[in-house]
Amino acid sequence: MTFPPDDVKSPGLWPSGRFRRSGKRQLREEGARSALIAAGSTVIFFGLVVWWILSSEFWPAVQKQFFNPENFAEAWPDVVGDISLGFKSSFPFIDFQGSGFWLNIYMFLIAEVLILIFALILAMIRALRGPAFFPLRALVIVFIDLIRGVPIILLILLLGFGVPALQLPGVPRSELFWGVTTLVISYSAYTAEVYRAGIESVHESQRMSARSLGLTQFKALRYVIVPQAIRNVIPALLNGFVSLQKDVALVFVLGIREAVREAGIYTAATFNYTSYIAATVLFLLVSVPVARFTDWYTERDRRRRQAVGAA
Amino acid sequence: MTPKVELRNVVKAFDDKVVLRDVDLEVDPHEVVCLIGSSGSGKSTLLKCVNLLVDIDDGDILLDGNVITDGSVNPNDVRQKMGIVFQAFNLFPHMTVLDNIILAPTKVHGVDQAAARDRAAELLEQFGLLDKIEEYPDRLSGGQQQRVAVVRALATRPGLMLFDEVTSALDPELVAEVLGVIKGLKEDGMTMIIATHEMGFARDVADEVCFLDSGVILEQGPPQQIFKNPQQARTRQFLQRIMDAGRL
Numbered sequence: 001m002t003f004p005p006d007d008v009k010s011p012g013l014w015p016s017g018r019f020r021r022s023g024k025r026q027l028r029e030e031g032a033r034s035a036l037i038a039a040g041s042t043v044i045f046f047g048l049v050v051w052w053i054l055s056s057e058f059w060p061a062v063q064k065q066f067f068n069p070e071n072f073a074e075a076w077p078d079v080v081g082d083i084s085l086g087f088k089s090s091f092p093f094i095d096f097q098g099s100g101f102w103l104n105i106y107m108f109l110i111a112e113v114l115i116l117i118f119a120l121i122l123a124m125i126r127a128l129r130g131p132a133f134f135p136l137r138a139l140v141i142v143f144i145d146l147i148r149g150v151p152i153i154l155l156i157l158l159l160g161f162g163v164p165a166l167q168l169p170g171v172p173r174s175e176l177f178w179g180v181t182t183l184v185i186s187y188s189a190y191t192a193e194v195y196r197a198g199i200e201s202v203h204e205s206q207r208m209s210a211r212s213l214g215l216t217q218f219k220a221l222r223y224v225i226v227p228q229a230i231r232n233v234i235p236a237l238l239n240g241f242v243s244l245q246k247d248v249a250l251v252f253v254l255g256i257r258e259a260v261r262e263a264g265i266y267t268a269a270t271f272n273y274t275s276y277i278a279a280t281v282l283f284l285l286v287s288v289p290v291a292r293f294t295d296w297y298t299e300r301d302r303r304r305r306q307a308v309g310a311a
Numbered sequence: 312m313t314p315k316v317e318l319r320n321v322v323k324a325f326d327d328k329v330v331l332r333d334v335d336l337e338v339d340p341h342e343v344v345c346l347i348g349s350s351g352s353g354k355s356t357l358l359k360c361v362n363l364l365v366d367i368d369d370g371d372i373l374l375d376g377n378v379i380t381d382g383s384v385n386p387n388d389v390r391q392k393m394g395i396v397f398q399a400f401n402l403f404p405h406m407t408v409l410d411n412i413i414l415a416p417t418k419v420h421g422v423d424q425a426a427a428r429d430r431a432a433e434l435l436e437q438f439g440l441l442d443k444i445e446e447y448p449d450r451l452s453g454g455q456q457q458r459v460a461v462v463r464a465l466a467t468r469p470g471l472m473l474f475d476e477v478t479s480a481l482d483p484e485l486v487a488e489v490l491g492v493i494k495g496l497k498e499d500g501m502t503m504i505i506a507t508h509e510m511g512f513a514r515d516v517a518d519e520v521c522f523l524d525s526g527v528i529l530e531q532g533p534p535q536q537i538f539k540n541p542q543q544a545r546t547r548q549f550l551q552r553i554m555d556a557g558r559l
């Protein structure tokens with residue numbers, strides 16, 4: 001039997017076929033209308049905000065200090081920086097001779113690669129079972145707890161100024177080295193927890209079948225658990241990228257001439273803050289696309305899983 | 312003749328709960344033993360003990376006459392000599408059928424890639440799955456997945472196969488194809504321990520049937536005896552319930 005029953009004639013009780021079809025069209029029209037309303041209200045809202053700011057009596061002063069086109073043009077090249085100065089290799093990092101935002105990107109890339117590797121090692125150690133591995137596991141847990149408990153900026157100051165001051169033989173003294181190292185240490189602790197969540201999200205039976213085939217704990221992790229775990233935490237890892245990309249700027253406290261430092265130098269010389277706006281623009285140019293990509297990827301992944309679940 | 316597997320006074324407890332008590336069992340080469348018993352009686356636990364996936368608390372388990380449970384033997388070496396297939400299809404979802412099958416041969420047994428592929432293709436052919444070789448597990452039916460799991464366990468040429476209710480997650484029409492595979496293994500002379508709820512299958516394939524009740528092998532014998540003339544009241548009760556449910 002169909003619902004509503006075919007033999008029901010009264011248009012007052014059951015919607016007729018024509019009525020239902022027009023209902024569909026009505027839905028589509030409603031969709032178009034709500035998009036129109038959204039666009040309209042956005043334009044009006046931001047129009048009002050901009051008008052309110054621009055017509056404020058403080059605006060000319062604000063513009064002069066923060067949004068001055070001449071200062072922007074003047075500060076821009078230094079804040080963007082340079083990569084043409086070439087590389088000088090100094091183990092274990094290549095010492096980068098550039099400056100400004102290019103230096104930020106360089107530090108970010110080096111740090112991110114090392115973080116992804118180091119954090120994975122930490123998470124895998126933490127996932128090993130059995131009493132034999134207890135000391136290693138304990139070491140990793142203590143490391144992660146300690147590092148996560150200390151503000152990054154404090155670690156940067158401690159390692160970036162503290163260690164070179166010891167003047168130990170054979171230990172690198174470059175601020176760049178210690179700045180990047182600190183970022184790697186700090187972010188590895190967080191990222192290891194992300195991996196751990198991924199490892200725990202893989203069903204126990206997967207580990208058991210891997211072990212039943214004679215794979216060692218390590219091989220079971222390497223070939224069976226970790227590949228599935230990573231797939232599960234890619235969105236979280238991408239969020240970590242965005243966060244690190246910004247936090248790289250913290251090494252400016254060590255005197256490294258990356259974008260924020262360059263902007264600060266300009267401000268100190270001119271008493272104008274537009275250089276900071278230039279730096280802000282650069283960070284946004286990188287962060288926002290990555291954030292959008294993360295959202296897009298997460299959504300696509302969710303849809304795929306649902307499709308597989310439904311099949 | 313040395314038994315293929317021997318359990319001597321095996322005891323296993325989870326916390327305070329004794330799951331296996333003083334279990335004795337001998338499985339001769341080429342023999343097929345079926346474990347039957349109600350849910351929670353300890354069938355899965357017994358199989359996992361033999362595979363060293365759970366540690367026993369007392370007693371010994373011997374494989375080919377050698378004790379494997381005294382801690383001096385590397386569990387990975389023991390596991391390499393036997394295959395186990397579980398109830399849920401535990402194929403690795405991120406690998407193709409082929410990669411699932413050649414993982415252990417190449418990464419554990421040191422077989423080279425080409426030889427492992429040949430062996431995999433040969434087994435898949437034998438089980439009518441050759442056309443699925445590049446497929447991912449979630450694109451196979453439950454019966455096909457379970458047959459791939461059998462192939463994966465066989466790929467390393469184990470001398471002993473353990474089956475833990477391999478058909479209980481399958482739709483009824485898929486059960487026969489998997490049971491057929493196991494019958495084929497019996498004809499090839501494989502030694503097997505099979506936990507099952509399929510009494511008809513146990514009657515057909517088993518040389519010896521063990522009825523487990525609360526962690527004890529209450530009754531053991533050839534299928535004709537267990538199914539036609541059970542001695543223990545508990546066994547009769549269990550079989551009656553199965554019969555009432557229309558599964559015998």
Ligand SMILES: Nc1ncnc2c1ncn2[C@@H]1O[C@H](COP(=O)(O)OP(=O)(O)OP(=O)(O)O)[C@@H](O)[C@H]1O
Nearest residue numbers: 325328330348349350351352353354355356357476
């Ligand atoms: N890891 C574990 N921790 C605690 N208790 C467990 C664990 N594994 C099994 N048990 C318990 O041991 C008992 C025996 O379980 P087992 O899985 O061996 O039964 P089974 O005979 O295979 O049952 P089924 O027919 O339902 O599969 C059960 O009571 C179960 O709750």
Ligand SMILES: [Mg+2]
Nearest residue numbers: 354355356476
């Ligand atoms: Mg079970």
